[in-house]
Amino acid sequence: MPLVSMRQVLDEASKGGYGVGAFNVNNMEQIQSIMEAARETNSPVIVQASRGARSYSQDRFLYHLMIAATEVYPEIPTVLHLDHGNSVETCQSAIEMGFTSVMMDGSLMPDGKTPSSFEYNVKTTREVVEMAHAKGVTVEGEIGCLGGIEDGHGAGLDGLSHLTDPDQAVAFVKQTGLDALAIAIGTSHGAYKFSKKPTGETLKMDRLIEIHKQLPNVHLVMHGSSSVPQDLQDIVNQYGGKLKPTWGVPVEEIQLGIRNGVRKINVDTDNRLAITGAIRKVFADKPEEFDPRSYLKPAREAMKKLVALRMTQFGQAGHAGDYKPVSLAGMAEKYAGDAVSV
Ligand code: 13P
Secondary structure, three states: OOOOOHHHHHHHHHHHOOOEEEEEOOOHHHHHHHHHHHHHHOOOEEEEEOHHHHHHHOOHHHHHHHHHHHHHOOOOOEEEEEEEEOOHHHHHHHHHHOOOEEEEOOOEOOOOOOEOOHHHHHHHHHHHHHHHHOOOOEEEEEEOEOEOOEOOEOOOOOOOOEOOOHHHHHHHHHHHOOOEEEEOOOOEOOOOOEOOOOOOOOOOHHHHHHHHHHOOOOEEEEOOOOOOOHHHHHHHHHOOOOOOOOEOOOHHHHHHHHOOOEEEEEEOHHHHHHHHHHHHHHHHHOOOOOOHHHHHHHHHHHHHHHHHHHHHHHOOOOOOOOOOOOOHHHHHHHHHOOOOOO
8 A cells, every 4th residue: 555644544543542653764674674563563654754864865765665665565554754844845845755744843943953932833834734734644743842852853951841831732733733743741852861760750741631631632742752671771781882871751651641642652762772782782792794684684673573562562553454544635635625623
């Protein structure tokens, strides 16, 4: 099947009461890991690429790898999503290239660092919604700012500096007509999220629940949702890595989020750790090896294992065949006819 709309995947997740992992990619092996995990667990998938990933993989390579994924795994509903688009133009180029979903992150200015005004965020997100929906493409927006920096994008602050205000979130959804809303509840991108296991003081699940109460029909998105598992940290450090002690978002907190309107869960760091640990192990155990396949294969396997586990924990496992995907043209008609509520 062709790449599908993220809106449909999230609507179905909402009906089924489960969440869908959105996994970041930069290369062929990562795409293969995700698709293999999806087949093994029979899951719909969201594959996402940041601006940094698009530039690293040179856009056209990425696009054709994703087309290959739909050919090799025709039974899996697969979304190609732009992570943290920094401007209307970035979202436009992604849509032109064939992304079926885009994030317009107007919570920051186009430099990807400076927090913006509410008015700027509404204006740019609204513009992307109009452009995207005309083509059946899904739009994620963000209100409040995450902490940390990922691929050069992020306010670089701690996760608590710009938490989402629930009333502002309501106004933002109404004024933009977006499909999915990323909120800031204390998480940040990257490995160093929390200096100890998060509590309600540092990971504001109560804020998420409050937002869901006010916006019960809106698909919420949790960014910065890697759990940074201790065993993955240990493998990296055991084979020469130098990760400092750190904590991520516990899976049970994500599951609490899923029970309260979270439908998309962004995970990148955990996969980076799994890949790096596997490669370091081969380099340490077999220093005579120099065929890239000798370390890329275990790296691919390690990421697949982790993605399959998350798909099961988020609840998307078993749901790949639940529905018949609507074409993007069909989605555009639904948006034009107001058949999709926003
Ligand atoms: P992690 O760094 O926690 O994996 O978050 C990734 C993310 O939110 C991508 O947008």
